[in-house]
Amino acid sequence: MNINLHFDCLSGISGDMTLGALIDLGVDPDLIRTGLASLNVADLKLHVDDVKKCGFRATHIRVEHPEQKAHRHLHHIEAMIDAADAISDGAKTLARRIFQCIGEAEAKVHGCDLRKVHFHEVGAVDSIADIVGVAIAIDALGIDSVTSSAIPTGTGSITIDHGRVAVPAPATVEILTGVPLAYCEIESELTTPTGAAIIKTLASSFGPAPAMTPHRVGYGAGTRDLPGQANVLRVTMGQLPEAASDPGQIETDRVTLLETNIDDATAEQLADVTERLMRAGALDVWQTPCVMKKGRLASVVSVLCGGSKAATMQSILFQHTSTIGIRRQILERAKLARQAVEIETAYGPAQGKVVTLPDGEKRFSLEDDEAKRLSRSSGKSTAEMQREAVLAWSQQQPE
Structure with a gap:
């Protein structure tokens, strides 16, 4: 049985929303409290309440502690986690990974060494409690994989320790590099650095929910009320079908499709603009x-x-065709996980790629430019080179 958690981040994600959703899934709050108590933070209390957001019930988390002014470095937080005797090794490892993710983003944003990064807002006790609590909860659930929707960040501006900044905050947008973002016009910080680091660390893929049989659903509430929608994070726990037991084999992303109708260009002119588009970084042109x-x-x-x-x-x-209008669409795309490989052929080394099918089977193909190069040197057709390369790759695989 392969158990997956899918995060629906319609209203963004934060540490308290994530912890609330996981507790709502069935994680015992006292397990979290016991683990947090072993961090040895004086008078730290975790409050768990049922609330309603736009008429929907959800679990709201509130961390209570005496006010603290200290700014912590990464090694201070890691020492707190390491010394906690009521937290499992698995949960400690996950918590450290989340903090490492935040620390690397902060170091890049501020142009300093990771060891010198000051954790300001994220170093506050409530954020430490959220991250460590989430790590304890994930470890307790014993899940096998995590997927997530695209992430909305919100718009507008917020004030942090370094002054007023645009939403998403600098650390948040740095953490979310490589993660598909969802369009959202709400003027609010929907995704915090803590939430971004949690989902970036946990999720193996982003996009629509995978095919799975839901077992339980948890809802975590944010503190603010949003216009026109419930400020909640939904987390669904379910079983993946056997053929999709490794969701990492199917990756998802978001791409842009541009289209225009041309009725006064020669085939040569269209070929020229196609070449220009591909050189500039287009994924495909047709x-x-x-x-x-x-x-x-x-x-x-x-x-x-x-x-x-x-x-x-x-x-x-616009510059190289006669078009006066271009249509644009944002598309969700599913694609097989792929890996660039080099194989040895009878005519020397050659570059190709290996894709992994949903059932785990692997498939090799020779890059087209490589097939042409080998064809020129061998005198054989590109089709023959493709067949010989596939055979060479299969023979080089371990039994």
């Missing part, structure tokens, strides 16, 4: 014949790219 108004024959030029490349692709289309 053309589809179409019939426009008044019976005009045309081609739909489609460009698939990462969101950060969309403006560049758009500029190339």
Whole structure:
């Protein structure tokens, strides 16, 4: 049986929302309290309450402790965790990984050595309690994998120890590099550095919920009330089907699709713009014949790219075609996990990629440029080179 947790972060994610959702899933609050007490923070209390957000019940977490002004370094927090005798080794390891994630982001944002990073807001006792509490809860649940929706960060600005900054805060956006973000116009900090580090550390993939049989659902409440939606984090615990027992084999991301209709370009001109788009970083470019108004024959030029490349692709289309309008869509994409490999062939080393299918089977393909290179040196066709490379790869696999 493979148990997965899926985080639905419609209203963002924070440490207290995560801990509340995990307790709502069934983790004993007293287990968390016992672990937190062993951190030896004086008068630390964990309050667990049922609340309603926009009419929906959820678990709200509040950490009570005397006010503290101290700014901690990473090694101070790690020492607290290591000395806690009521926390399992697995939970300690996870808590340290989450704090390491935050520390590396803070070090980059502030341009300093990791050992010299001051944990300001995240070094506060309530954030330490949230992170350590989440680590204890995850360890107690004994889950096998974690997936998550795309992450909304909110908009606007907030005030932190370093002054007023745009949302998401600098550390949050640094932590979330490589993580798909969800569009959101709500003027509030929906995702905190603590929440970002928790989900970045836990989740193996981001996107729609995987196919699974739900067992339990937990809801963790944020403190603020949001306009038009419940400020809650939903975490679903369920069993993955056997064929999807490793969700890391199927990765998800978000891409941009640009499309425009061209009715006055030659094939050579379209080939030129395709080459320019690919050189600039497009994931793929293709053309589809179409019939426009008044019976005009045309081609739909489609460009698939990462969101950060969309403006560049758009500029190339406007500059090197006659288009006066470009359609844009944001798409969720599922793709097989892949790995670049080098194999030995009868004609020398060659580069290819290996993808892992949902059932765990692996498949190799030779890169097209490599097939052409080997074809030129061997005198054989590219198709023959592909077949020989697949055979060479299969023979080089361990039994």
